[in-house]
Amino acid sequence: MVDLMRATPPIVMGVLNVTPDSFSDGGLYDDLDAAVRHGAELRLQGAHLVDVGGESTRPGAARVDADTEIKRVVPVIAALTAAGVPASVDTTRAAVAAAAIEAGAAVVNDVSGGLADPAMRRVVAAAGCPYVVMHWRGHSADMQSLAAYDDVVAQVRDELSRRVDEALAAGIAADQIIVDPGLGFAKTAAHNWALTRHLDELIALGFPVLFAASRKSYLGLLLDGRPAPDRDAATTATSVLAVAAGAWGVRVHDVRSTVDALAVWRATGSPRLRYEG
Ligand code: PMM
Secondary structure: OOHHHHHOOOEEEEEOOOOOOOOOOOOOOOOOOHEEEEEEEHHHOOOOEEEEOOOOOOOOOOOHHHHHHHHHHHHHHHHHHHHOOOOEEEOOOOHHHHHHHHHOOOOEEOOOOOHHHHHHHEHHHHHHOOEEEEEOOHHHHHHHHOOOOOHHHHHHHHHHHHHHHHHHHHHOOOEEEEEOOOOOOOOOHHHHHHHHHHHHHHOOOOOOOEEEEEEEEEEHHHHHOHHHHHOOOHHHHHHHHHHHHHOEEEOOHHHHHHHHHHHHHHHOOOOOOOOOO
């Protein structure tokens, strides 16, 4: 099993959505063989782990039930684990997390940061595995109406800090917690850029920061409406800038170009970025 928290950062998490409707790879990997093949390929390209999701979280997406989510993710996680490919499960549900851990998932990636399911923190604490606590304000159907902040950086930092305290109180070890600003989740493009520019304020919480901008719609807006699969160069640029600003890891669809770009960053001495003002 991968000991993610001891691996040398930057960590690269490859995205594998086994859904019919995710915004950029929906429908591509919803049969088991195609999903496992793609997950194995992401690993060969240099992903530390493959993040398997069975419910789309794109803005406005309808929810699926827990059984459907389990049927989608568990066989893929079991097959990847059997093939030696470390997997995380991208879910907000305790029952799905428990089934995924049973099947071999090494990490729980909870985009709700523990808010969506009161049993989630208990499941993660009992498993003793790493837990990604993302900033979140509500389910996809209505999250964009929750994108209101006086000071997005301070509020995301404070809300994340509360989620971390709740995780610690539930018995999750501090050294298993990873935080994530949740780009695009109840956030406008301007909010995402502000969080990117002030990543140091999230890093100051004292936990590894996962930065997950991959192919998100604000990158499409930046690029005059470019569709999701054509946003990888912009994703790679922002991922490298985030790592240079101190992010611990990135979650991306295009693992190969991310790994290559990070190799360039390392070869130039892993320069650190500091924004003025
Ligand atoms: N974004 C998506 C899904 N899972 N997990 C984390 N930790 N952070 C994110 O920003 C995030 C996530 C959005 O959907 P995608 O799977 O199609 O990228």
